Amino acid sequence: MGHAKLPRKSTNIDMTAMCDVAFLLLTFFMLATKFKPEEPVVVKTPSSISSIMLPDNDVMLLTVDTKGRIFFAIDNKVKRKALIEEVNTTKGLNLSDAEMNSFAIGASVGVSFSQLKSYLSSTPEQQKNIDATAPGVPSDTVATSAANELGAWVTSARMTNPKLRVCIKADGDASYPNVAKIVKTLEGLKVFKFNLITNLKAIPPGTAAYVEANSGKK
């Protein structure tokens, strides 16, 4: 006796508030998310101070990996379907409907036209395996030559969607001649304006760009 009884407190916590927070964040992420497009190869882009955003639509993406293999991709399923139909007729590839659908839902292409049919008829898993060893889209410095299949892709893609912006996403360690091939091809097709995808880095202080960037705010 004489002991003051400590009131027992329940160990149950009210989870409601936590649940609210969790779902609030969940809603935010669901709305803000845009799924990463499937990448055929890992590419580490170099950095620049440029802060122009990549446009959302009408993007043609040319990926170049360290070995200089070129992968071609455009966005938008409908446009992809139109493109493969166009390529099928101009190049006489005899693709079946299923193979063309495979292109429409697929990511990017890194094989030559002669291998395209077998590439598209394989399953997505097999395609991934092929991507790992694929030679890339053959290209050349002369845009109009028959061997320059990249030129053919770009021409067809621009035919189906003239608003396409060409973006080059190349690995920092890719050697210059491989990138130059793409640039020469584009120049030959009269595409003089294109984007290079880079990471953002800070503007070094004391330079002209730094002065300009800070002149607006005072």
Add this chain to the structure above:
Amino acid sequence: MAEMDTSSGGGHKKGTGVKKPKKLSTRIDLTPMVDLGFLLITFFMFTTTLAKPKTMEINMPYKDPNMKEEEKNKIKNSVALTILLSKSHRVYYYEGIGEDPTKPPEVKVTYFNQKNGIRDEIISKKKMVDAMKASGQLTAKDQMTVLIKPDTTSTYSDLVNILDEMNINDVKVYAIIDISEVDREFIKATEVANGGQ
């Protein structure tokens, strides 16, 4: 907020002998729901690309194989700075366009350093052009021009770096040109002068 008070109510009926149904608690254990919520958050966080990739826009000069010689833009030797990109991220540069074979330019080598790198060279050249404009040697229309000639041994990151320097230093006119044999000789000669490799 989401709980309901179920403990009160029915207190006044105590002792009347009426059997009252046992009241079940309306409290639900929310822990699994929170678990699920956070699991989904984690999933979306990993798959999301919040920061959209940034791009650098470049405009190549109009080029046409049928273009006549006289339609091509000629640049003055005094406003030009030629930059050669070479192996192991080396940058060779010289004043002018190096056209005159009788007077080979003085080729210097540097790197993409923050200090004493190619940036300082671009800035000093810019100042030089501005001074020449002020003294009347050049007209207001003349602009400093940088000729970028990447060698086959250079990498894409070199190209992006040098284009970035153009943006950083606000160089309005620059062009990417194929490297010539003469320029390759310059690089070789400079390498030899600097002790090989």
